[in-house]
Amino acid sequence: MGSNYMTDPLVFLIDTVFSLYILAVVLRFLLQWTQADFYNPISQFLVKITHPPLRYMRRFIPSVGRIDSSSLVFALLLQILANFAILAIKGLTIGIVALTVLSFTDLLKMVLDIFVYAIFAGALLSWFAPGSYGGASSLLYSLTDPILNICRRVVPDLGGIDLSPLVALVLLQLAKMVILPPLHQLASILG
Numbered sequence: 001m002g003s004n005y006m007t008d009p010l011v012f013l014i015d016t017v018f019s020l021y022i023l024a025v026v027l028r029f030l031l032q033w034t035q036a037d038f039y040n041p042i043s044q045f046l047v048k049i050t051h052p053p054l055r056y057m058r059r060f061i062p063s064v065g066r067i068d069s070s071s072l073v074f075a076l077l078l079q080i081l082a083n084f085a086i087l088a089i090k091g092l093t094i095g096i097v098a099l100t101v102l103s104f105t106d107l108l109k110m111v112l113d114i115f116v117y118a119i120f121a122g123a124l125l126s127w128f129a130p131g132s133y134g135g136a137s138s139l140l141y142s143l144t145d146p147i148l149n150i151c152r153r154v155v156p157d158l159g160g161i162d163l164s165p166l167v168a169l170v171l172l173q174l175a176k177m178v179i180l181p182p183l184h185q186l187a188s189i190l191g
Contacts, residue, residue, distance in 0.1 A: 011086050018082035019110075022075050025050050026110055029071035036142035040135050050074075079103035098191035105183040109176065116172050118143050123165040144168075 028046040036043060050071075057070040080103040087094060094102070122140045129137075144165075151164035151171070 011089055014085050022078050025071055025075045029068055032068055034142050036139050040139055042139055079107050094191035098187045102187040109180055112172055112176050119165050119168050
């Protein structure tokens with residue numbers, strides 16, 4: 001019991017701090033990829049807190065088209081470092097390949113979760129504040145519109161009721177159920 005007394009709070013603190021910063025890096029990547037409003041205050045905040053390390057990394061890792069490769073590599077490196085620290089505190093070790101697969105899986109889960117929460121929030125916003133277009137809502141729509149537009153092409157119009165958020169949420173949950181478990185299994189096999 002004595003070892004868990006300080007281990008659990010330390011793991012919680014490391015996980016929280018790293019997760020929040022990784023979330024900022026991933027959101028910056030996604031908002032840049034979807035060409036969201038760069039001058040939005042939330043976008044500016046994300047740029048300011050992630051710019052120093054990304055400016056350095058861009059010297060070595062160029063962008064590929066609209067994909068900011070340095071942001072993706074930076075997020076993966078941070079996730080690897082976080083997972084390594086948490087496993088070390090718990091007294092566990094795994095190989096670098098398994099750690100990389102585990103970290104990639106965690107990042108992919110974060111991206112899928114971001115889309116799930118953004119679509120859900122956008123749907124709620126459209127019900128309770130239709131037509132609102134403030135700072136946060138404009139970013140939500142910029143982030144979710146690429147996915148929802150694909151679903152809108154497939155789902156027929158039902159007389160003014162947009163079921164594309166429901167279809168997108170179901171597909172995202174299915175993706176989490178189909179893609180993430182094999183990656184976790186692969187990490188445990190490699191570990």
